[in-house]
Amino acid sequence: MKKLVVKIGVFCCVLNMLSCNDFLAVTPDNVGTIDHAFRNRNEAENYLFSCYAYLQRAANLATDPAFTTSGELIYPNNLIDYLGFNRGGFNVLRGFQSAASPALNTWNGENGSYNFFRSIRLCNNLMDNIDKPIDLTEAEKRRWIAEAKFLKAYYHFYLMRMYGPIPLMKENLPINSTTEEVRVYRNSVDEVVEYIVELLEEAIPDLPESIQNINSELGRATKVIALGLKADVLMTAASPLFNGNPDYAQITDNTGKFLFSQVFDNEKWKIAADACLAAIQESEQLQLRLYTFVNPPNIGTLSDSLRTVLSIQNSVTERWDQNPEFIWPNAPSSGYQGFATPRLTALAVNNAWSNPGTFSAPISMQELFYSDKGVPINEDRTWDYGGRYSLKTAEAEDRFFVKEGYTTVKAHFGREARFYASLAFDGGVWFGNDVYNQENAYFVQARGTAAFAGPKDMVRLNITGYWPKKLVHYQSVYDDGFRQVEFHLPIIRLAGLYLWYAEALNEYYGPTNEEIFLYLDAVRERAGLEGVREAWTKYSRIPNKPNTKEGLRSIIHQERRIELCFEARAGWDLRRWKEMQEALSEPFQGWSIYQGQAENYYRPVTQFMPIFGLKDYLWPIKSYDLIQNPNLVQNPYW
Known part of the structure; x- marks a missing residue:
């Protein structure tokens, strides 16, 4: 390497x-x-x-359009930052995109791209x-x-x-x-x-x-990587953005040639499904499988619930040559663990340069994850959705997820394992950071200004009270300094491939195809959840949802957004589904982070209203390029 x-x-x-x-x-x-x-x-x-x-x-997340413009994370816009962090992609959702000088301009390599x-x-x-x-x-x-x-x-x-x-x-x-x-x-x-x-x-x-x-060639293309990329290409081509999209139907170049397909073609979903299956079969020949956590020698007994959390977290952060789930990992290691880590110790509070903690997940990301019954929280008959922002004090049975005796909102209780593996929050347990006793783990204390203090000339903070825990290796240590265990963020991993296949089968055949549930439920089983049909029948207010193509489509889309959150996939998925406008239709909110008391801290505060219109599904070509080459036409609505 x-x-x-x-x-x-x-x-x-x-x-x-x-x-x-x-x-x-x-x-x-x-x-x-x-x-x-x-x-x-x-x-x-x-x-x-x-x-x-x-x-x-x-592989640089700061300039990855799918990472910075997905709405999964927002970035403070008023900080003095001496690290030279490129905020251009994050600022697209603040309305700073333009045809005169496009952010993340991969067409000609300007503006940090x-x-x-x-x-x-x-x-x-x-x-x-x-x-x-x-x-x-x-x-x-x-x-x-x-x-x-x-x-x-x-x-x-x-x-x-x-x-x-x-x-x-x-x-x-x-x-x-x-x-x-x-x-x-x-x-x-x-x-x-x-x-x-x-x-x-x-x-x-x-x-x-x-x-x-492995020492000299990891990162180079293989057969399974190419098959995975082919599946990605054909899934994108079959999806609503490019498959008979009426918003683009009349777009032509200056010769009158249509640039987008005019009608929807359902056969594209069958072609995509076949490509997904070919990639799955090649993965099986290589004995790839969904990752499960195995205790290393320095960790003693773990509860089943915490082991499930680590299986999910390490499905992304495990070493790529030891992770049986990786189909295609990024060759460079992920360089932003400090941006995703809350300050867990007093020494870390005063070491803001290595641990800025500025990647901020809005409250809407917390709302996305299922209840522990494996259904959306607003559908779960057993979960107090209306009272989710009321306060609750954690008890002994909660101690592996929320610090026992700590008061936080009810929304942080009774959630699926992927919630606790993916998000850090006020009162949330943080296993690792050089403490591997599950009974004595760190927990996040996010309330009040002290938790966000730093050198006077370098003010950095998390503006919502949620961090993307999933992007941090549990053995990385942030204290007086930092000892970072590097990992390589996956471009394609097996769970994502399973969910592609389930999606394509549902779009082509509908829920009568049993393979859909075989692959969908395999991903859920690793997360400790019952199968889709069982969970919706037992717990959902809409028990028939998995039995219609539209209902199952909604389930699969949410499953992908949960399973692959923060992995630079949602930005592409929401675009190809034509669901980005809906996902960004509400203000980005966080908690009242400067308040020290729970009853004052847990009041939603709007950070900004995202700006995303029909034109934003595609990037604009720089206006000057159109002058240089009059045979080009601008993208729709720019």
């Missing part, structure tokens, strides 16, 4: 020296430089790693020149070409999710291309999907089944 990261790092430096503002710089770089890059196997391998460079950079068209150009260069090194074996050549095709597919897909119709870069234009030849048109979404799938199908046979040399 070190070898891969170092080589990618070198090429990242080289790429940073290049201009990021040239529109679709599709003509090749200096020919002499290319010849040098492919003079032997080692140089060619370096170039291959440069093709991976922007894939590695995309990365130029994915340049990444595609590098992949094309590699395929054009792969025959030059005479010391490269045929097996290596086939694999490297397959990796380049995989990466081309990924970069095209990333752009498609953001912009919809994009120009396909099947090959680099000749160096003597005319101005008009460089002024490319956008291809339709269906054409883009077809090309991405074609690339992946060409790549899959020549990709390795698994990585054999």
Whole structure:
């Protein structure tokens, strides 16, 4: 792994020296430089790693559109911050997006983002020149070409999710291309999907089944990763945003060509389901399975409930070479654990630079999780939804979730294990941080200004009273300093793949297909919940909900949002479902964090009203790019 990261790092430096503002710089770089890059196997391998460079950079959560614009987390907007944290993505939901200077602009790499068209150009260069090194074996050549095709597919897909119709870069234009030849048109979404799938199908046979040399090759493409990406592409293509979306039906380019599909095609769901199943079958051949926590030697007896919490938390934070659930992990480690951690000790309070705790989950995220019966809290007949904001003091039976004797709101009691694995809150138990006795674990004390104090010239705070606990390894320690156990956030893990498959089957067949419940209930079982039909029959005010396509769709969507929360998936899911406007229709609220008494602290305070309209489902192309290339058309409603 070190070898891969170092080589990618070198090429990242080289790429940073290049201009990021040239529109679709599709003509090749200096020919002499290319010849040098492919003079032997080692140089060619370096170039291959440069093709991976922007894939590695995309792992930065601060510039990930699906992480920052999902509404799962908000970020304080009035802080003095000397860490140089990029708030551009978070500020999109505050209304700071514009066509003049788009945030997270992957079209041309401005405003803290990365130029994915340049990444595609590098992949094309590699395929054009792969025959030059005479010391490269045929097996290596086939694999490297397959990796380049995989990466081309990924970069095209990333752009498609953001912009919809994009120009396909099947090959680099000749160096003597005319101005008009460089002024490319956008291809339709269906054409883009077809090309991405074609690339992946060409790549899959020549990709390795698994990585054999873990020390030097983790992070490179494999067959199961490519099958997972293919499933992702086809699920996106089948979903309402791109499958007969009436909001885009009449959008054409300046030749009159339609850029979006005109009618809904249900067969796209069958194609997506088949792709999901193929990825699942490959995963099974590799003996991948849902992760369950096994006590390491330094931890004694754990309650079943706490072990379930750690199974969920560690399904994301376990080492990627030891996690049987990971299909495709990010190669760089997640670098924001301190942003997701509350200050649990007196020393940590005065160490704000390493433990800012600024990733803030709004109250709406707390409301999303099920009750401990496995149904939505507003449907559970046994759960006091109307009184959820009244106060309750934790008893001995609550002690593994809420500190015994601590007073907090009733909403924090009687919730499913994924709630306690994913969110930290006032009074919530925090197992870990160098304390591994479940009877003596830390707990969060969020009320009042003392918990958020820091150096006078560096004021940082969590503005809602909820932290994304799921993004912190339980063995990471934040005290007078910090000892961080690194982990790699998954791009695709098996639970997400199961839920994709269940979703596609429901959309195509409806709830009569029994496989839906097989895979949906497998994910719920790991979380300690009964199956969907059993839970809704016993506890829900809408017991028939799983028996209709619409009802089961709602269940599957909520299940994905719960299971994959904070993993940079919801931002894409809510867009492809066309549910983002609904999800962001209410103000972002938190608790009255400066109040020291429970009765004053637990009063919702509005932080801001998110701004998300119909136009925001797709990113705007920068206005200047449209002037440079009049053959492009702007995205709808911008």
